Amino acid sequence: MECRKFELTLISANDLEDVRKLFKMKVYARVSIGSNTETEKRTPADKHGEINPAWNFMMRYTIGESAVQHYGAMLVIKLYCKRKLGDRYIGEVHTSMKELFDHAYTYGGSAVVNYPVKKGSVNSQGVLKFSYRFGESVNVEKVLLDGFFFADWSRSYVD
Numbered sequence: 001m002e003c004r005k006f007e008l009t010l011i012s013a014n015d016l017e018d019v020r021k022l023f024k025m026k027v028y029a030r031v032s033i034g035s036n037t038e039t040e041k042r043t044p045a046d047k048h049g050e051i052n053p054a055w056n057f058m059m060r061y062t063i064g065e066s067a068v069q070h071y072g073a074m075l076v077i078k079l080y081c082k083r084k085l086g087d088r089y090i091g092e093v094h095t096s097m098k099e100l101f102d103h104a105y106t107y108g109g110s111a112v113v114n115y116p117v118k119k120g121s122v123n124s125q126g127v128l129k130f131s132y133r134f135g136e137s138v139n140v141e142k143v144l145l146d147g148f149f150f151a152d153w154s155r156s157y158v159d
Helices: 097-105
Strands: 002-014 027-033 054-064 074-081 088-096 110-119 122-134 143-145 148-150
Touching: 002 027, 002 074, 027 054, 074 097, 074 122, 088 097, 088 122, 097 110, 097 122
Parallel strands: none
Antiparallel strands: 002 054, 002 122, 027 074, 074 088, 088 110, 110 122, 143 148
C-alpha cells in the first residue's frame, strides 16, 4: 500500500468575526482529514490575538496515496472560540487533499496558502493562513500505530 507523510502548520488567522462581545476571544482550531474523527487534532487556544490569532502549530499525519490522487479526501479546519459555557463556532476551511498536493507539487512538495473562512455555504469573515508539506510516497504493508496494525491506507491516520 502506498502512503506518504503530510505536515500541516496552522500559522494564523486574520480579521475573524468577533463572536464574543464581552470578553476576549481565545481562538483554537480543530483539524481532521476526511470524515475520520480519529484524525482530529487541535491547536492550543491563542489567548492574545483575539480576532487575529497566531498559533504556528504543526500537526503530522500519514495519509494514503489515494487521498492525493482523488478529490474525495478533504482537509477540514474548524475554528472555535473557547468559552466556559461551551465553545462558539467561528467558521471553517475545506479543501481537497488532491488540490493541496497539486498546488504544492509545483513548489517542490510544500506551500504556504491563505483560504477564506466560511460559515455555512457563504464566506464568513477572515482568512486562515497555513503551510503544508507532503513527504515522498512509500510502499507500506502494515504500520504499527499506538499498538494497532493498520493496512487500509485509503484513510488517514494520526502520527
